[in-house]
Amino acid sequence: MRPDGAELFDAVVALIRDLAANGILPRDLATATIAHTSTLESLALDSMGKMDLLAALDERLGIYVAEDKISPDMKLGELAELLFSRQRP
Amino acid sequence: MQASVSNLSAEDRERILTQSMAHFRNPSGSDLLQRTERFYGFIQSRAQHGLWPYSRALEAATGPRTTISDISEARREGLNFASQDYLGLCQHPSVIDAGIEAMHRYGAHSAGSGVLLGNTRLSLDLEQRLGEFLHMPHVTLYPTGWAAGYGAIAALVRPRDHIVMDYLSHACLQQGAQAATPQIAQFKHNDIADLRAKLSEIRAKDVRNGVMVITESLFSMDSDTPDVLAIQDTCREFEATLLVDVAHDLGAMGPGGGGALAAQNLSGKVDLVMGSFSKTFASNGGFLASQSPAIKQFAKYFGNPHMFSNALSPVQAAVVLKAVEIVRSAEGETLRQRLLKSVGALRQDFLSHGISCYGSPSPIVPVPFHNDRLARLCSRHIAEQNVFVNLVEYPAVPVGEARLRMQVMATHSPEQACDAVRRIMLARHEAEKDLSKWMT
Numbered sequence: 001m002r003p004d005g006a007e008l009f010d011a012v013v014a015l016i017r018d019l020a021a022n023g024i025l026p027r028d029l030a031t032a033t034i035a036h037t038s039t040l041e042s043l044a045l046d047s048m049g050k051m052d053l054l055a056a057l058d059e060r061l062g063i064y065v066a067e068d069k070i071s072p073d074m075k076l077g078e079l080a081e082l083l084f085s086r087q088r089p
Numbered sequence: 090m091q092a093s094v095s096n097l098s099a100e101d102r103e104r105i106l107t108q109s110m111a112h113f114r115n116p117s118g119s120d121l122l123q124r125t126e127r128f129y130g131f132i133q134s135r136a137q138h139g140l141w142p143y144s145r146a147l148e149a150a151t152g153p154r155t156t157i158s159d160i161s162e163a164r165r166e167g168l169n170f171a172s173q174d175y176l177g178l179c180q181h182p183s184v185i186d187a188g189i190e191a192m193h194r195y196g197a198h199s200a201g202s203g204v205l206l207g208n209t210r211l212s213l214d215l216e217q218r219l220g221e222f223l224h225m226p227h228v229t230l231y232p233t234g235w236a237a238g239y240g241a242i243a244a245l246v247r248p249r250d251h252i253v254m255d256y257l258s259h260a261c262l263q264q265g266a267q268a269a270t271p272q273i274a275q276f277k278h279n280d281i282a283d284l285r286a287k288l289s290e291i292r293a294k295d296v297r298n299g300v301m302v303i304t305e306s307l308f309s310m311d312s313d314t315p316d317v318l319a320i321q322d323t324c325r326e327f328e329a330t331l332l333v334d335v336a337h338d339l340g341a342m343g344p345g346g347g348g349a350l351a352a353q354n355l356s357g358k359v360d361l362v363m364g365s366f367s368k369t370f371a372s373n374g375g376f377l378a379s380q381s382p383a384i385k386q387f388a389k390y391f392g393n394p395h396m397f398s399n400a401l402s403p404v405q406a407a408v409v410l411k412a413v414e415i416v417r418s419a420e421g422e423t424l425r426q427r428l429l430k431s432v433g434a435l436r437q438d439f440l441s442h443g444i445s446c447y448g449s450p451s452p453i454v455p456v457p458f459h460n461d462r463l464a465r466l467c468s469r470h471i472a473e474q475n476v477f478v479n480l481v482e483y484p485a486v487p488v489g490e491a492r493l494r495m496q497v498m499a500t501h502s503p504e505q506a507c508d509a510v511r512r513i514m515l516a517r518h519e520a521e522k523d524l525s526k527w528m529t
Contacts, residue, residue: 066107
């Protein structure tokens, strides 16, 4: 069964925390407050950080989003919706 | 034989047109070998559609026309705007003779580090001649330009020190900085006010430790140049040390071949200069130059790429030595004028087709696309037009700013430059038609 939007949001947050704990994203994101309204910019994800997040989403969740589909002001809730819409049938 | 687009799913088409190398830089999993496979699959899928314009090989001498093979071993003969041999010296008879003579006299190999017995009379002469050319008499040589950038920073900066660097600085400078200290700030590209703000912030907290400011005299993706005098003055105001990378312009531009520093009347007036021989001086190798014998010795013994690499081979040293001589001669001046004439023809011809190349005239001509998918598709059609240029994509440039990086040589004629533009415009037209097929 495909995960719904809420489950995908939780998966994104868990992934950010895991990448942060492993030093791939800024380490303080491992414990920072992350909300639906948090933007990629507010999480201090630079261009390479965004790419690392998208690559991990692809590798671990199997959902591909091109880098040019997201902007610094995109909210994590919006990213989860985008991931939901791009799941393979 | 290229694979058919119609057999691809929409997602596969999007991946082939948009995924970048950066997507694969942090693979996970316990098997270090197996996890390289996804990246290999990415290369293969692009290559099957003729969209992997990297790792091509010369099958003949580099020059304005040459023969290459791509990763599928397909050979093409055509116009070469992908080599960085700006004055065309790699084919110069005197340069070739100097290399042959060195090979006969010293053999093929330096057989040792420059701090042991790897130097030859040729490499010592090169240090001296290069010092005279730069008006900075104390020169340390490195096996590559990359090693010079990395090694110069790693030698001089310690973890308690600070680095403030232009955010578009070359990878060798970025990685040298990361190896030297965690205290790295980046300033906006060529933005003196932002540099000043960063230095002011650092000096408000720390007056005890060193600050190195890093920039380039000609940025290789944008063909632009900072106001080096303003940067050097700002450094002096905040007791910071300036390092300028002159890899792309030294020898190829400026009065006497002195690059942008000479054009700004700054030869010998910047704290530290590093550069590469691989653009204009017909060989691998790099250098750090300063006014101080102490800096030279410190960089030799504490800059690991110098100490723990073999010294330049006798052939490399002889070739660069001869190239420096030509660069400084009347012939060098003639070659630079010829180079700029072809650069001007190339940029003007693109402009006549409505394309304004980035930056100012230099051997590097960056051709914008404003559409990364189109640029990737166009790279295939450009090769089919028998023109060889380098496609530069994210992460080398920001997302949405993929471009062609054309590198012009003194051996190109203005007619060849215009022929290349004509062929690239035909390729672009074909790519635009292709794009609609890929996007449906």
